[in-house]
Amino acid sequence: MQLSDRNIINRVIAESASKEEAVELIDWFSSTVEGQQCLSDMLDRDAYLMESEPDPGKSFTSIQSDLLYKKIDRSIYQNRFRKSWLRVAVILLPIVVVSGLGFYLSRQTELFSETTYSEVYVPKGEDARIFFQDGTEVFLNADTRIRYPNKFGVRKREVYLDGEAYFNVASNRKRPFVVKAQHTETEVLGTSFNVRAYGNSNTIEVVLDEGRTSFHVYENNYPMLPGQKIEYDKSTGRTTLRNLINPSNASLWKKNILHFYDTPLADVIKELERRFDVQFQVQNAEALDYSYTLTTKQPGIENVLKELQKISPVKFKIEGDMISVSI
The missing domain is CATH 3.55.50.30 (Phage tail protein beta-alpha-beta fold)
Known part of the structure; x- marks a missing residue:
């Protein structure tokens, strides 16, 4: 789909587009990296305008927003294309009445459909290498399981790890990459790092090679710099951060x-x-x-x-x- 002149987007927002154009736009927003980035930029711009240049005379109250949504929903229900138009309404609503609902929708990671996941398990005695749709490269050590969404969210890229993996994360400042492992989260923007988090081990270890990382456990946050290692003891709750002379040794297993x-x-x-x-x-x-x-x-x-x-x-x-x- 070519959207270089933004005419189709403008027509959909103005509710003057055809059904085919609206459905095509929804598919572009939900199934392509470019579409998700475009929608993210639009929401960011609207949120900024709400904060920096509020215009009470043109904003909607929460009651008005709720009534408008119900009116749109009733109209959609009576249409035989209800399913397709409901998806259009979910996108048009935060743009048309962004002052009332923009912040709420901009926090959602999946605006268009229920998130579906895939899972990869690497048995003992083997290893693997996979690529995600955003270009992130992942090496998986033996006896490792990773669970990931078939489509990353608009605001965040999240995966679930049990085992050991090395990540070369594709940079995206507006969509952090998060590795979740047993009540901990490692959040990055564009980074190379090793995570060791086996379920039958007493510790979780993260070693950062490049970029910057934040390690989260419960209410605590620990920023990391290249060459540092963080170790979390699951039994005591103690977290230790230290500098390494040769941080790359932690990921020699992938060679x-x-x-x-x-x-x-x-x-x-x-x-x-x-x-x-x-x-x-x-x-x-x-x-x-x-x-x-x-x-x-x-x-x-x-x-x-x-x-x-x-x-x-x-x-x-x-x-x-x-x-x-x-x-």
């Missing part, structure tokens, strides 16, 4: 590189179980007293175990589908 830094054996085992889809059985509890610092790109679990055995006296033995751990 099939294992990286451990002073990592307890219990956490090493969890990582290997996800990466290689294996199971460990600890024979001696004393083995869990050891920690490991290692960066390696070994193709199989056998080679990784050999590397670990060089660091401590802990021994690993593959027995069928199980790996025993002993000293």
Whole structure:
């Protein structure tokens, strides 16, 4: 649809457009990035005019707005094209009576239809890479689930994460990108960052590579700068922010590189179980007293175990589908 001269938009607002033009405009607003951006700009402009240049003589009271809406709704109901025209009314109403309803509608993320979601699950032993409709690139680690809307909202782009993912977010200052994970939110505008938020882990970690990020948990907000890591303890509610020397180490997994830094054996085992889809059985509890610092790109679990055995006296033995751990 070509809307370079804005004639179609103006005719729809003036209620002089044909039904076909109105339906075509609605589809453009709801199904294209350009249309959503155009609608967002129109709402922003109207909201600004309400704040900066109020004109009481031309505004509608809440009662007048309500009566106008009911009148439009009754007229639409009597028309055999009720469904299509109701969608038109939802757009025309905040523009025509923006002083009464503009702020309310501008806060909505889905103006045109009920939000539908898709979900991707990456099983243990695998990884994946996906792209969203706005151009955002996402790397998904093993045993990770991500849920996202088939169409992002006009005001916000939200996804739900359980696991670990690295995001290269397409920049859009007017539509923040939000990663929701177990009562936390990581909000960005255009950023590269890693989120580790497994449901069976006690902590949630966010490492920022580029741009700026805000980490939200309950009523608290923690701004982040590049090179910083934030760690949230789900059991204690404690949040720690610190600077990293090599922040990119947190996302080496997307290059099939294992990286451990002073990592307890219990956490090493969890990582290997996800990466290689294996199971460990600890024979001696004393083995869990050891920690490991290692960066390696070994193709199989056998080679990784050999590397670990060089660091401590802990021994690993593959027995069928199980790996025993002993000293």
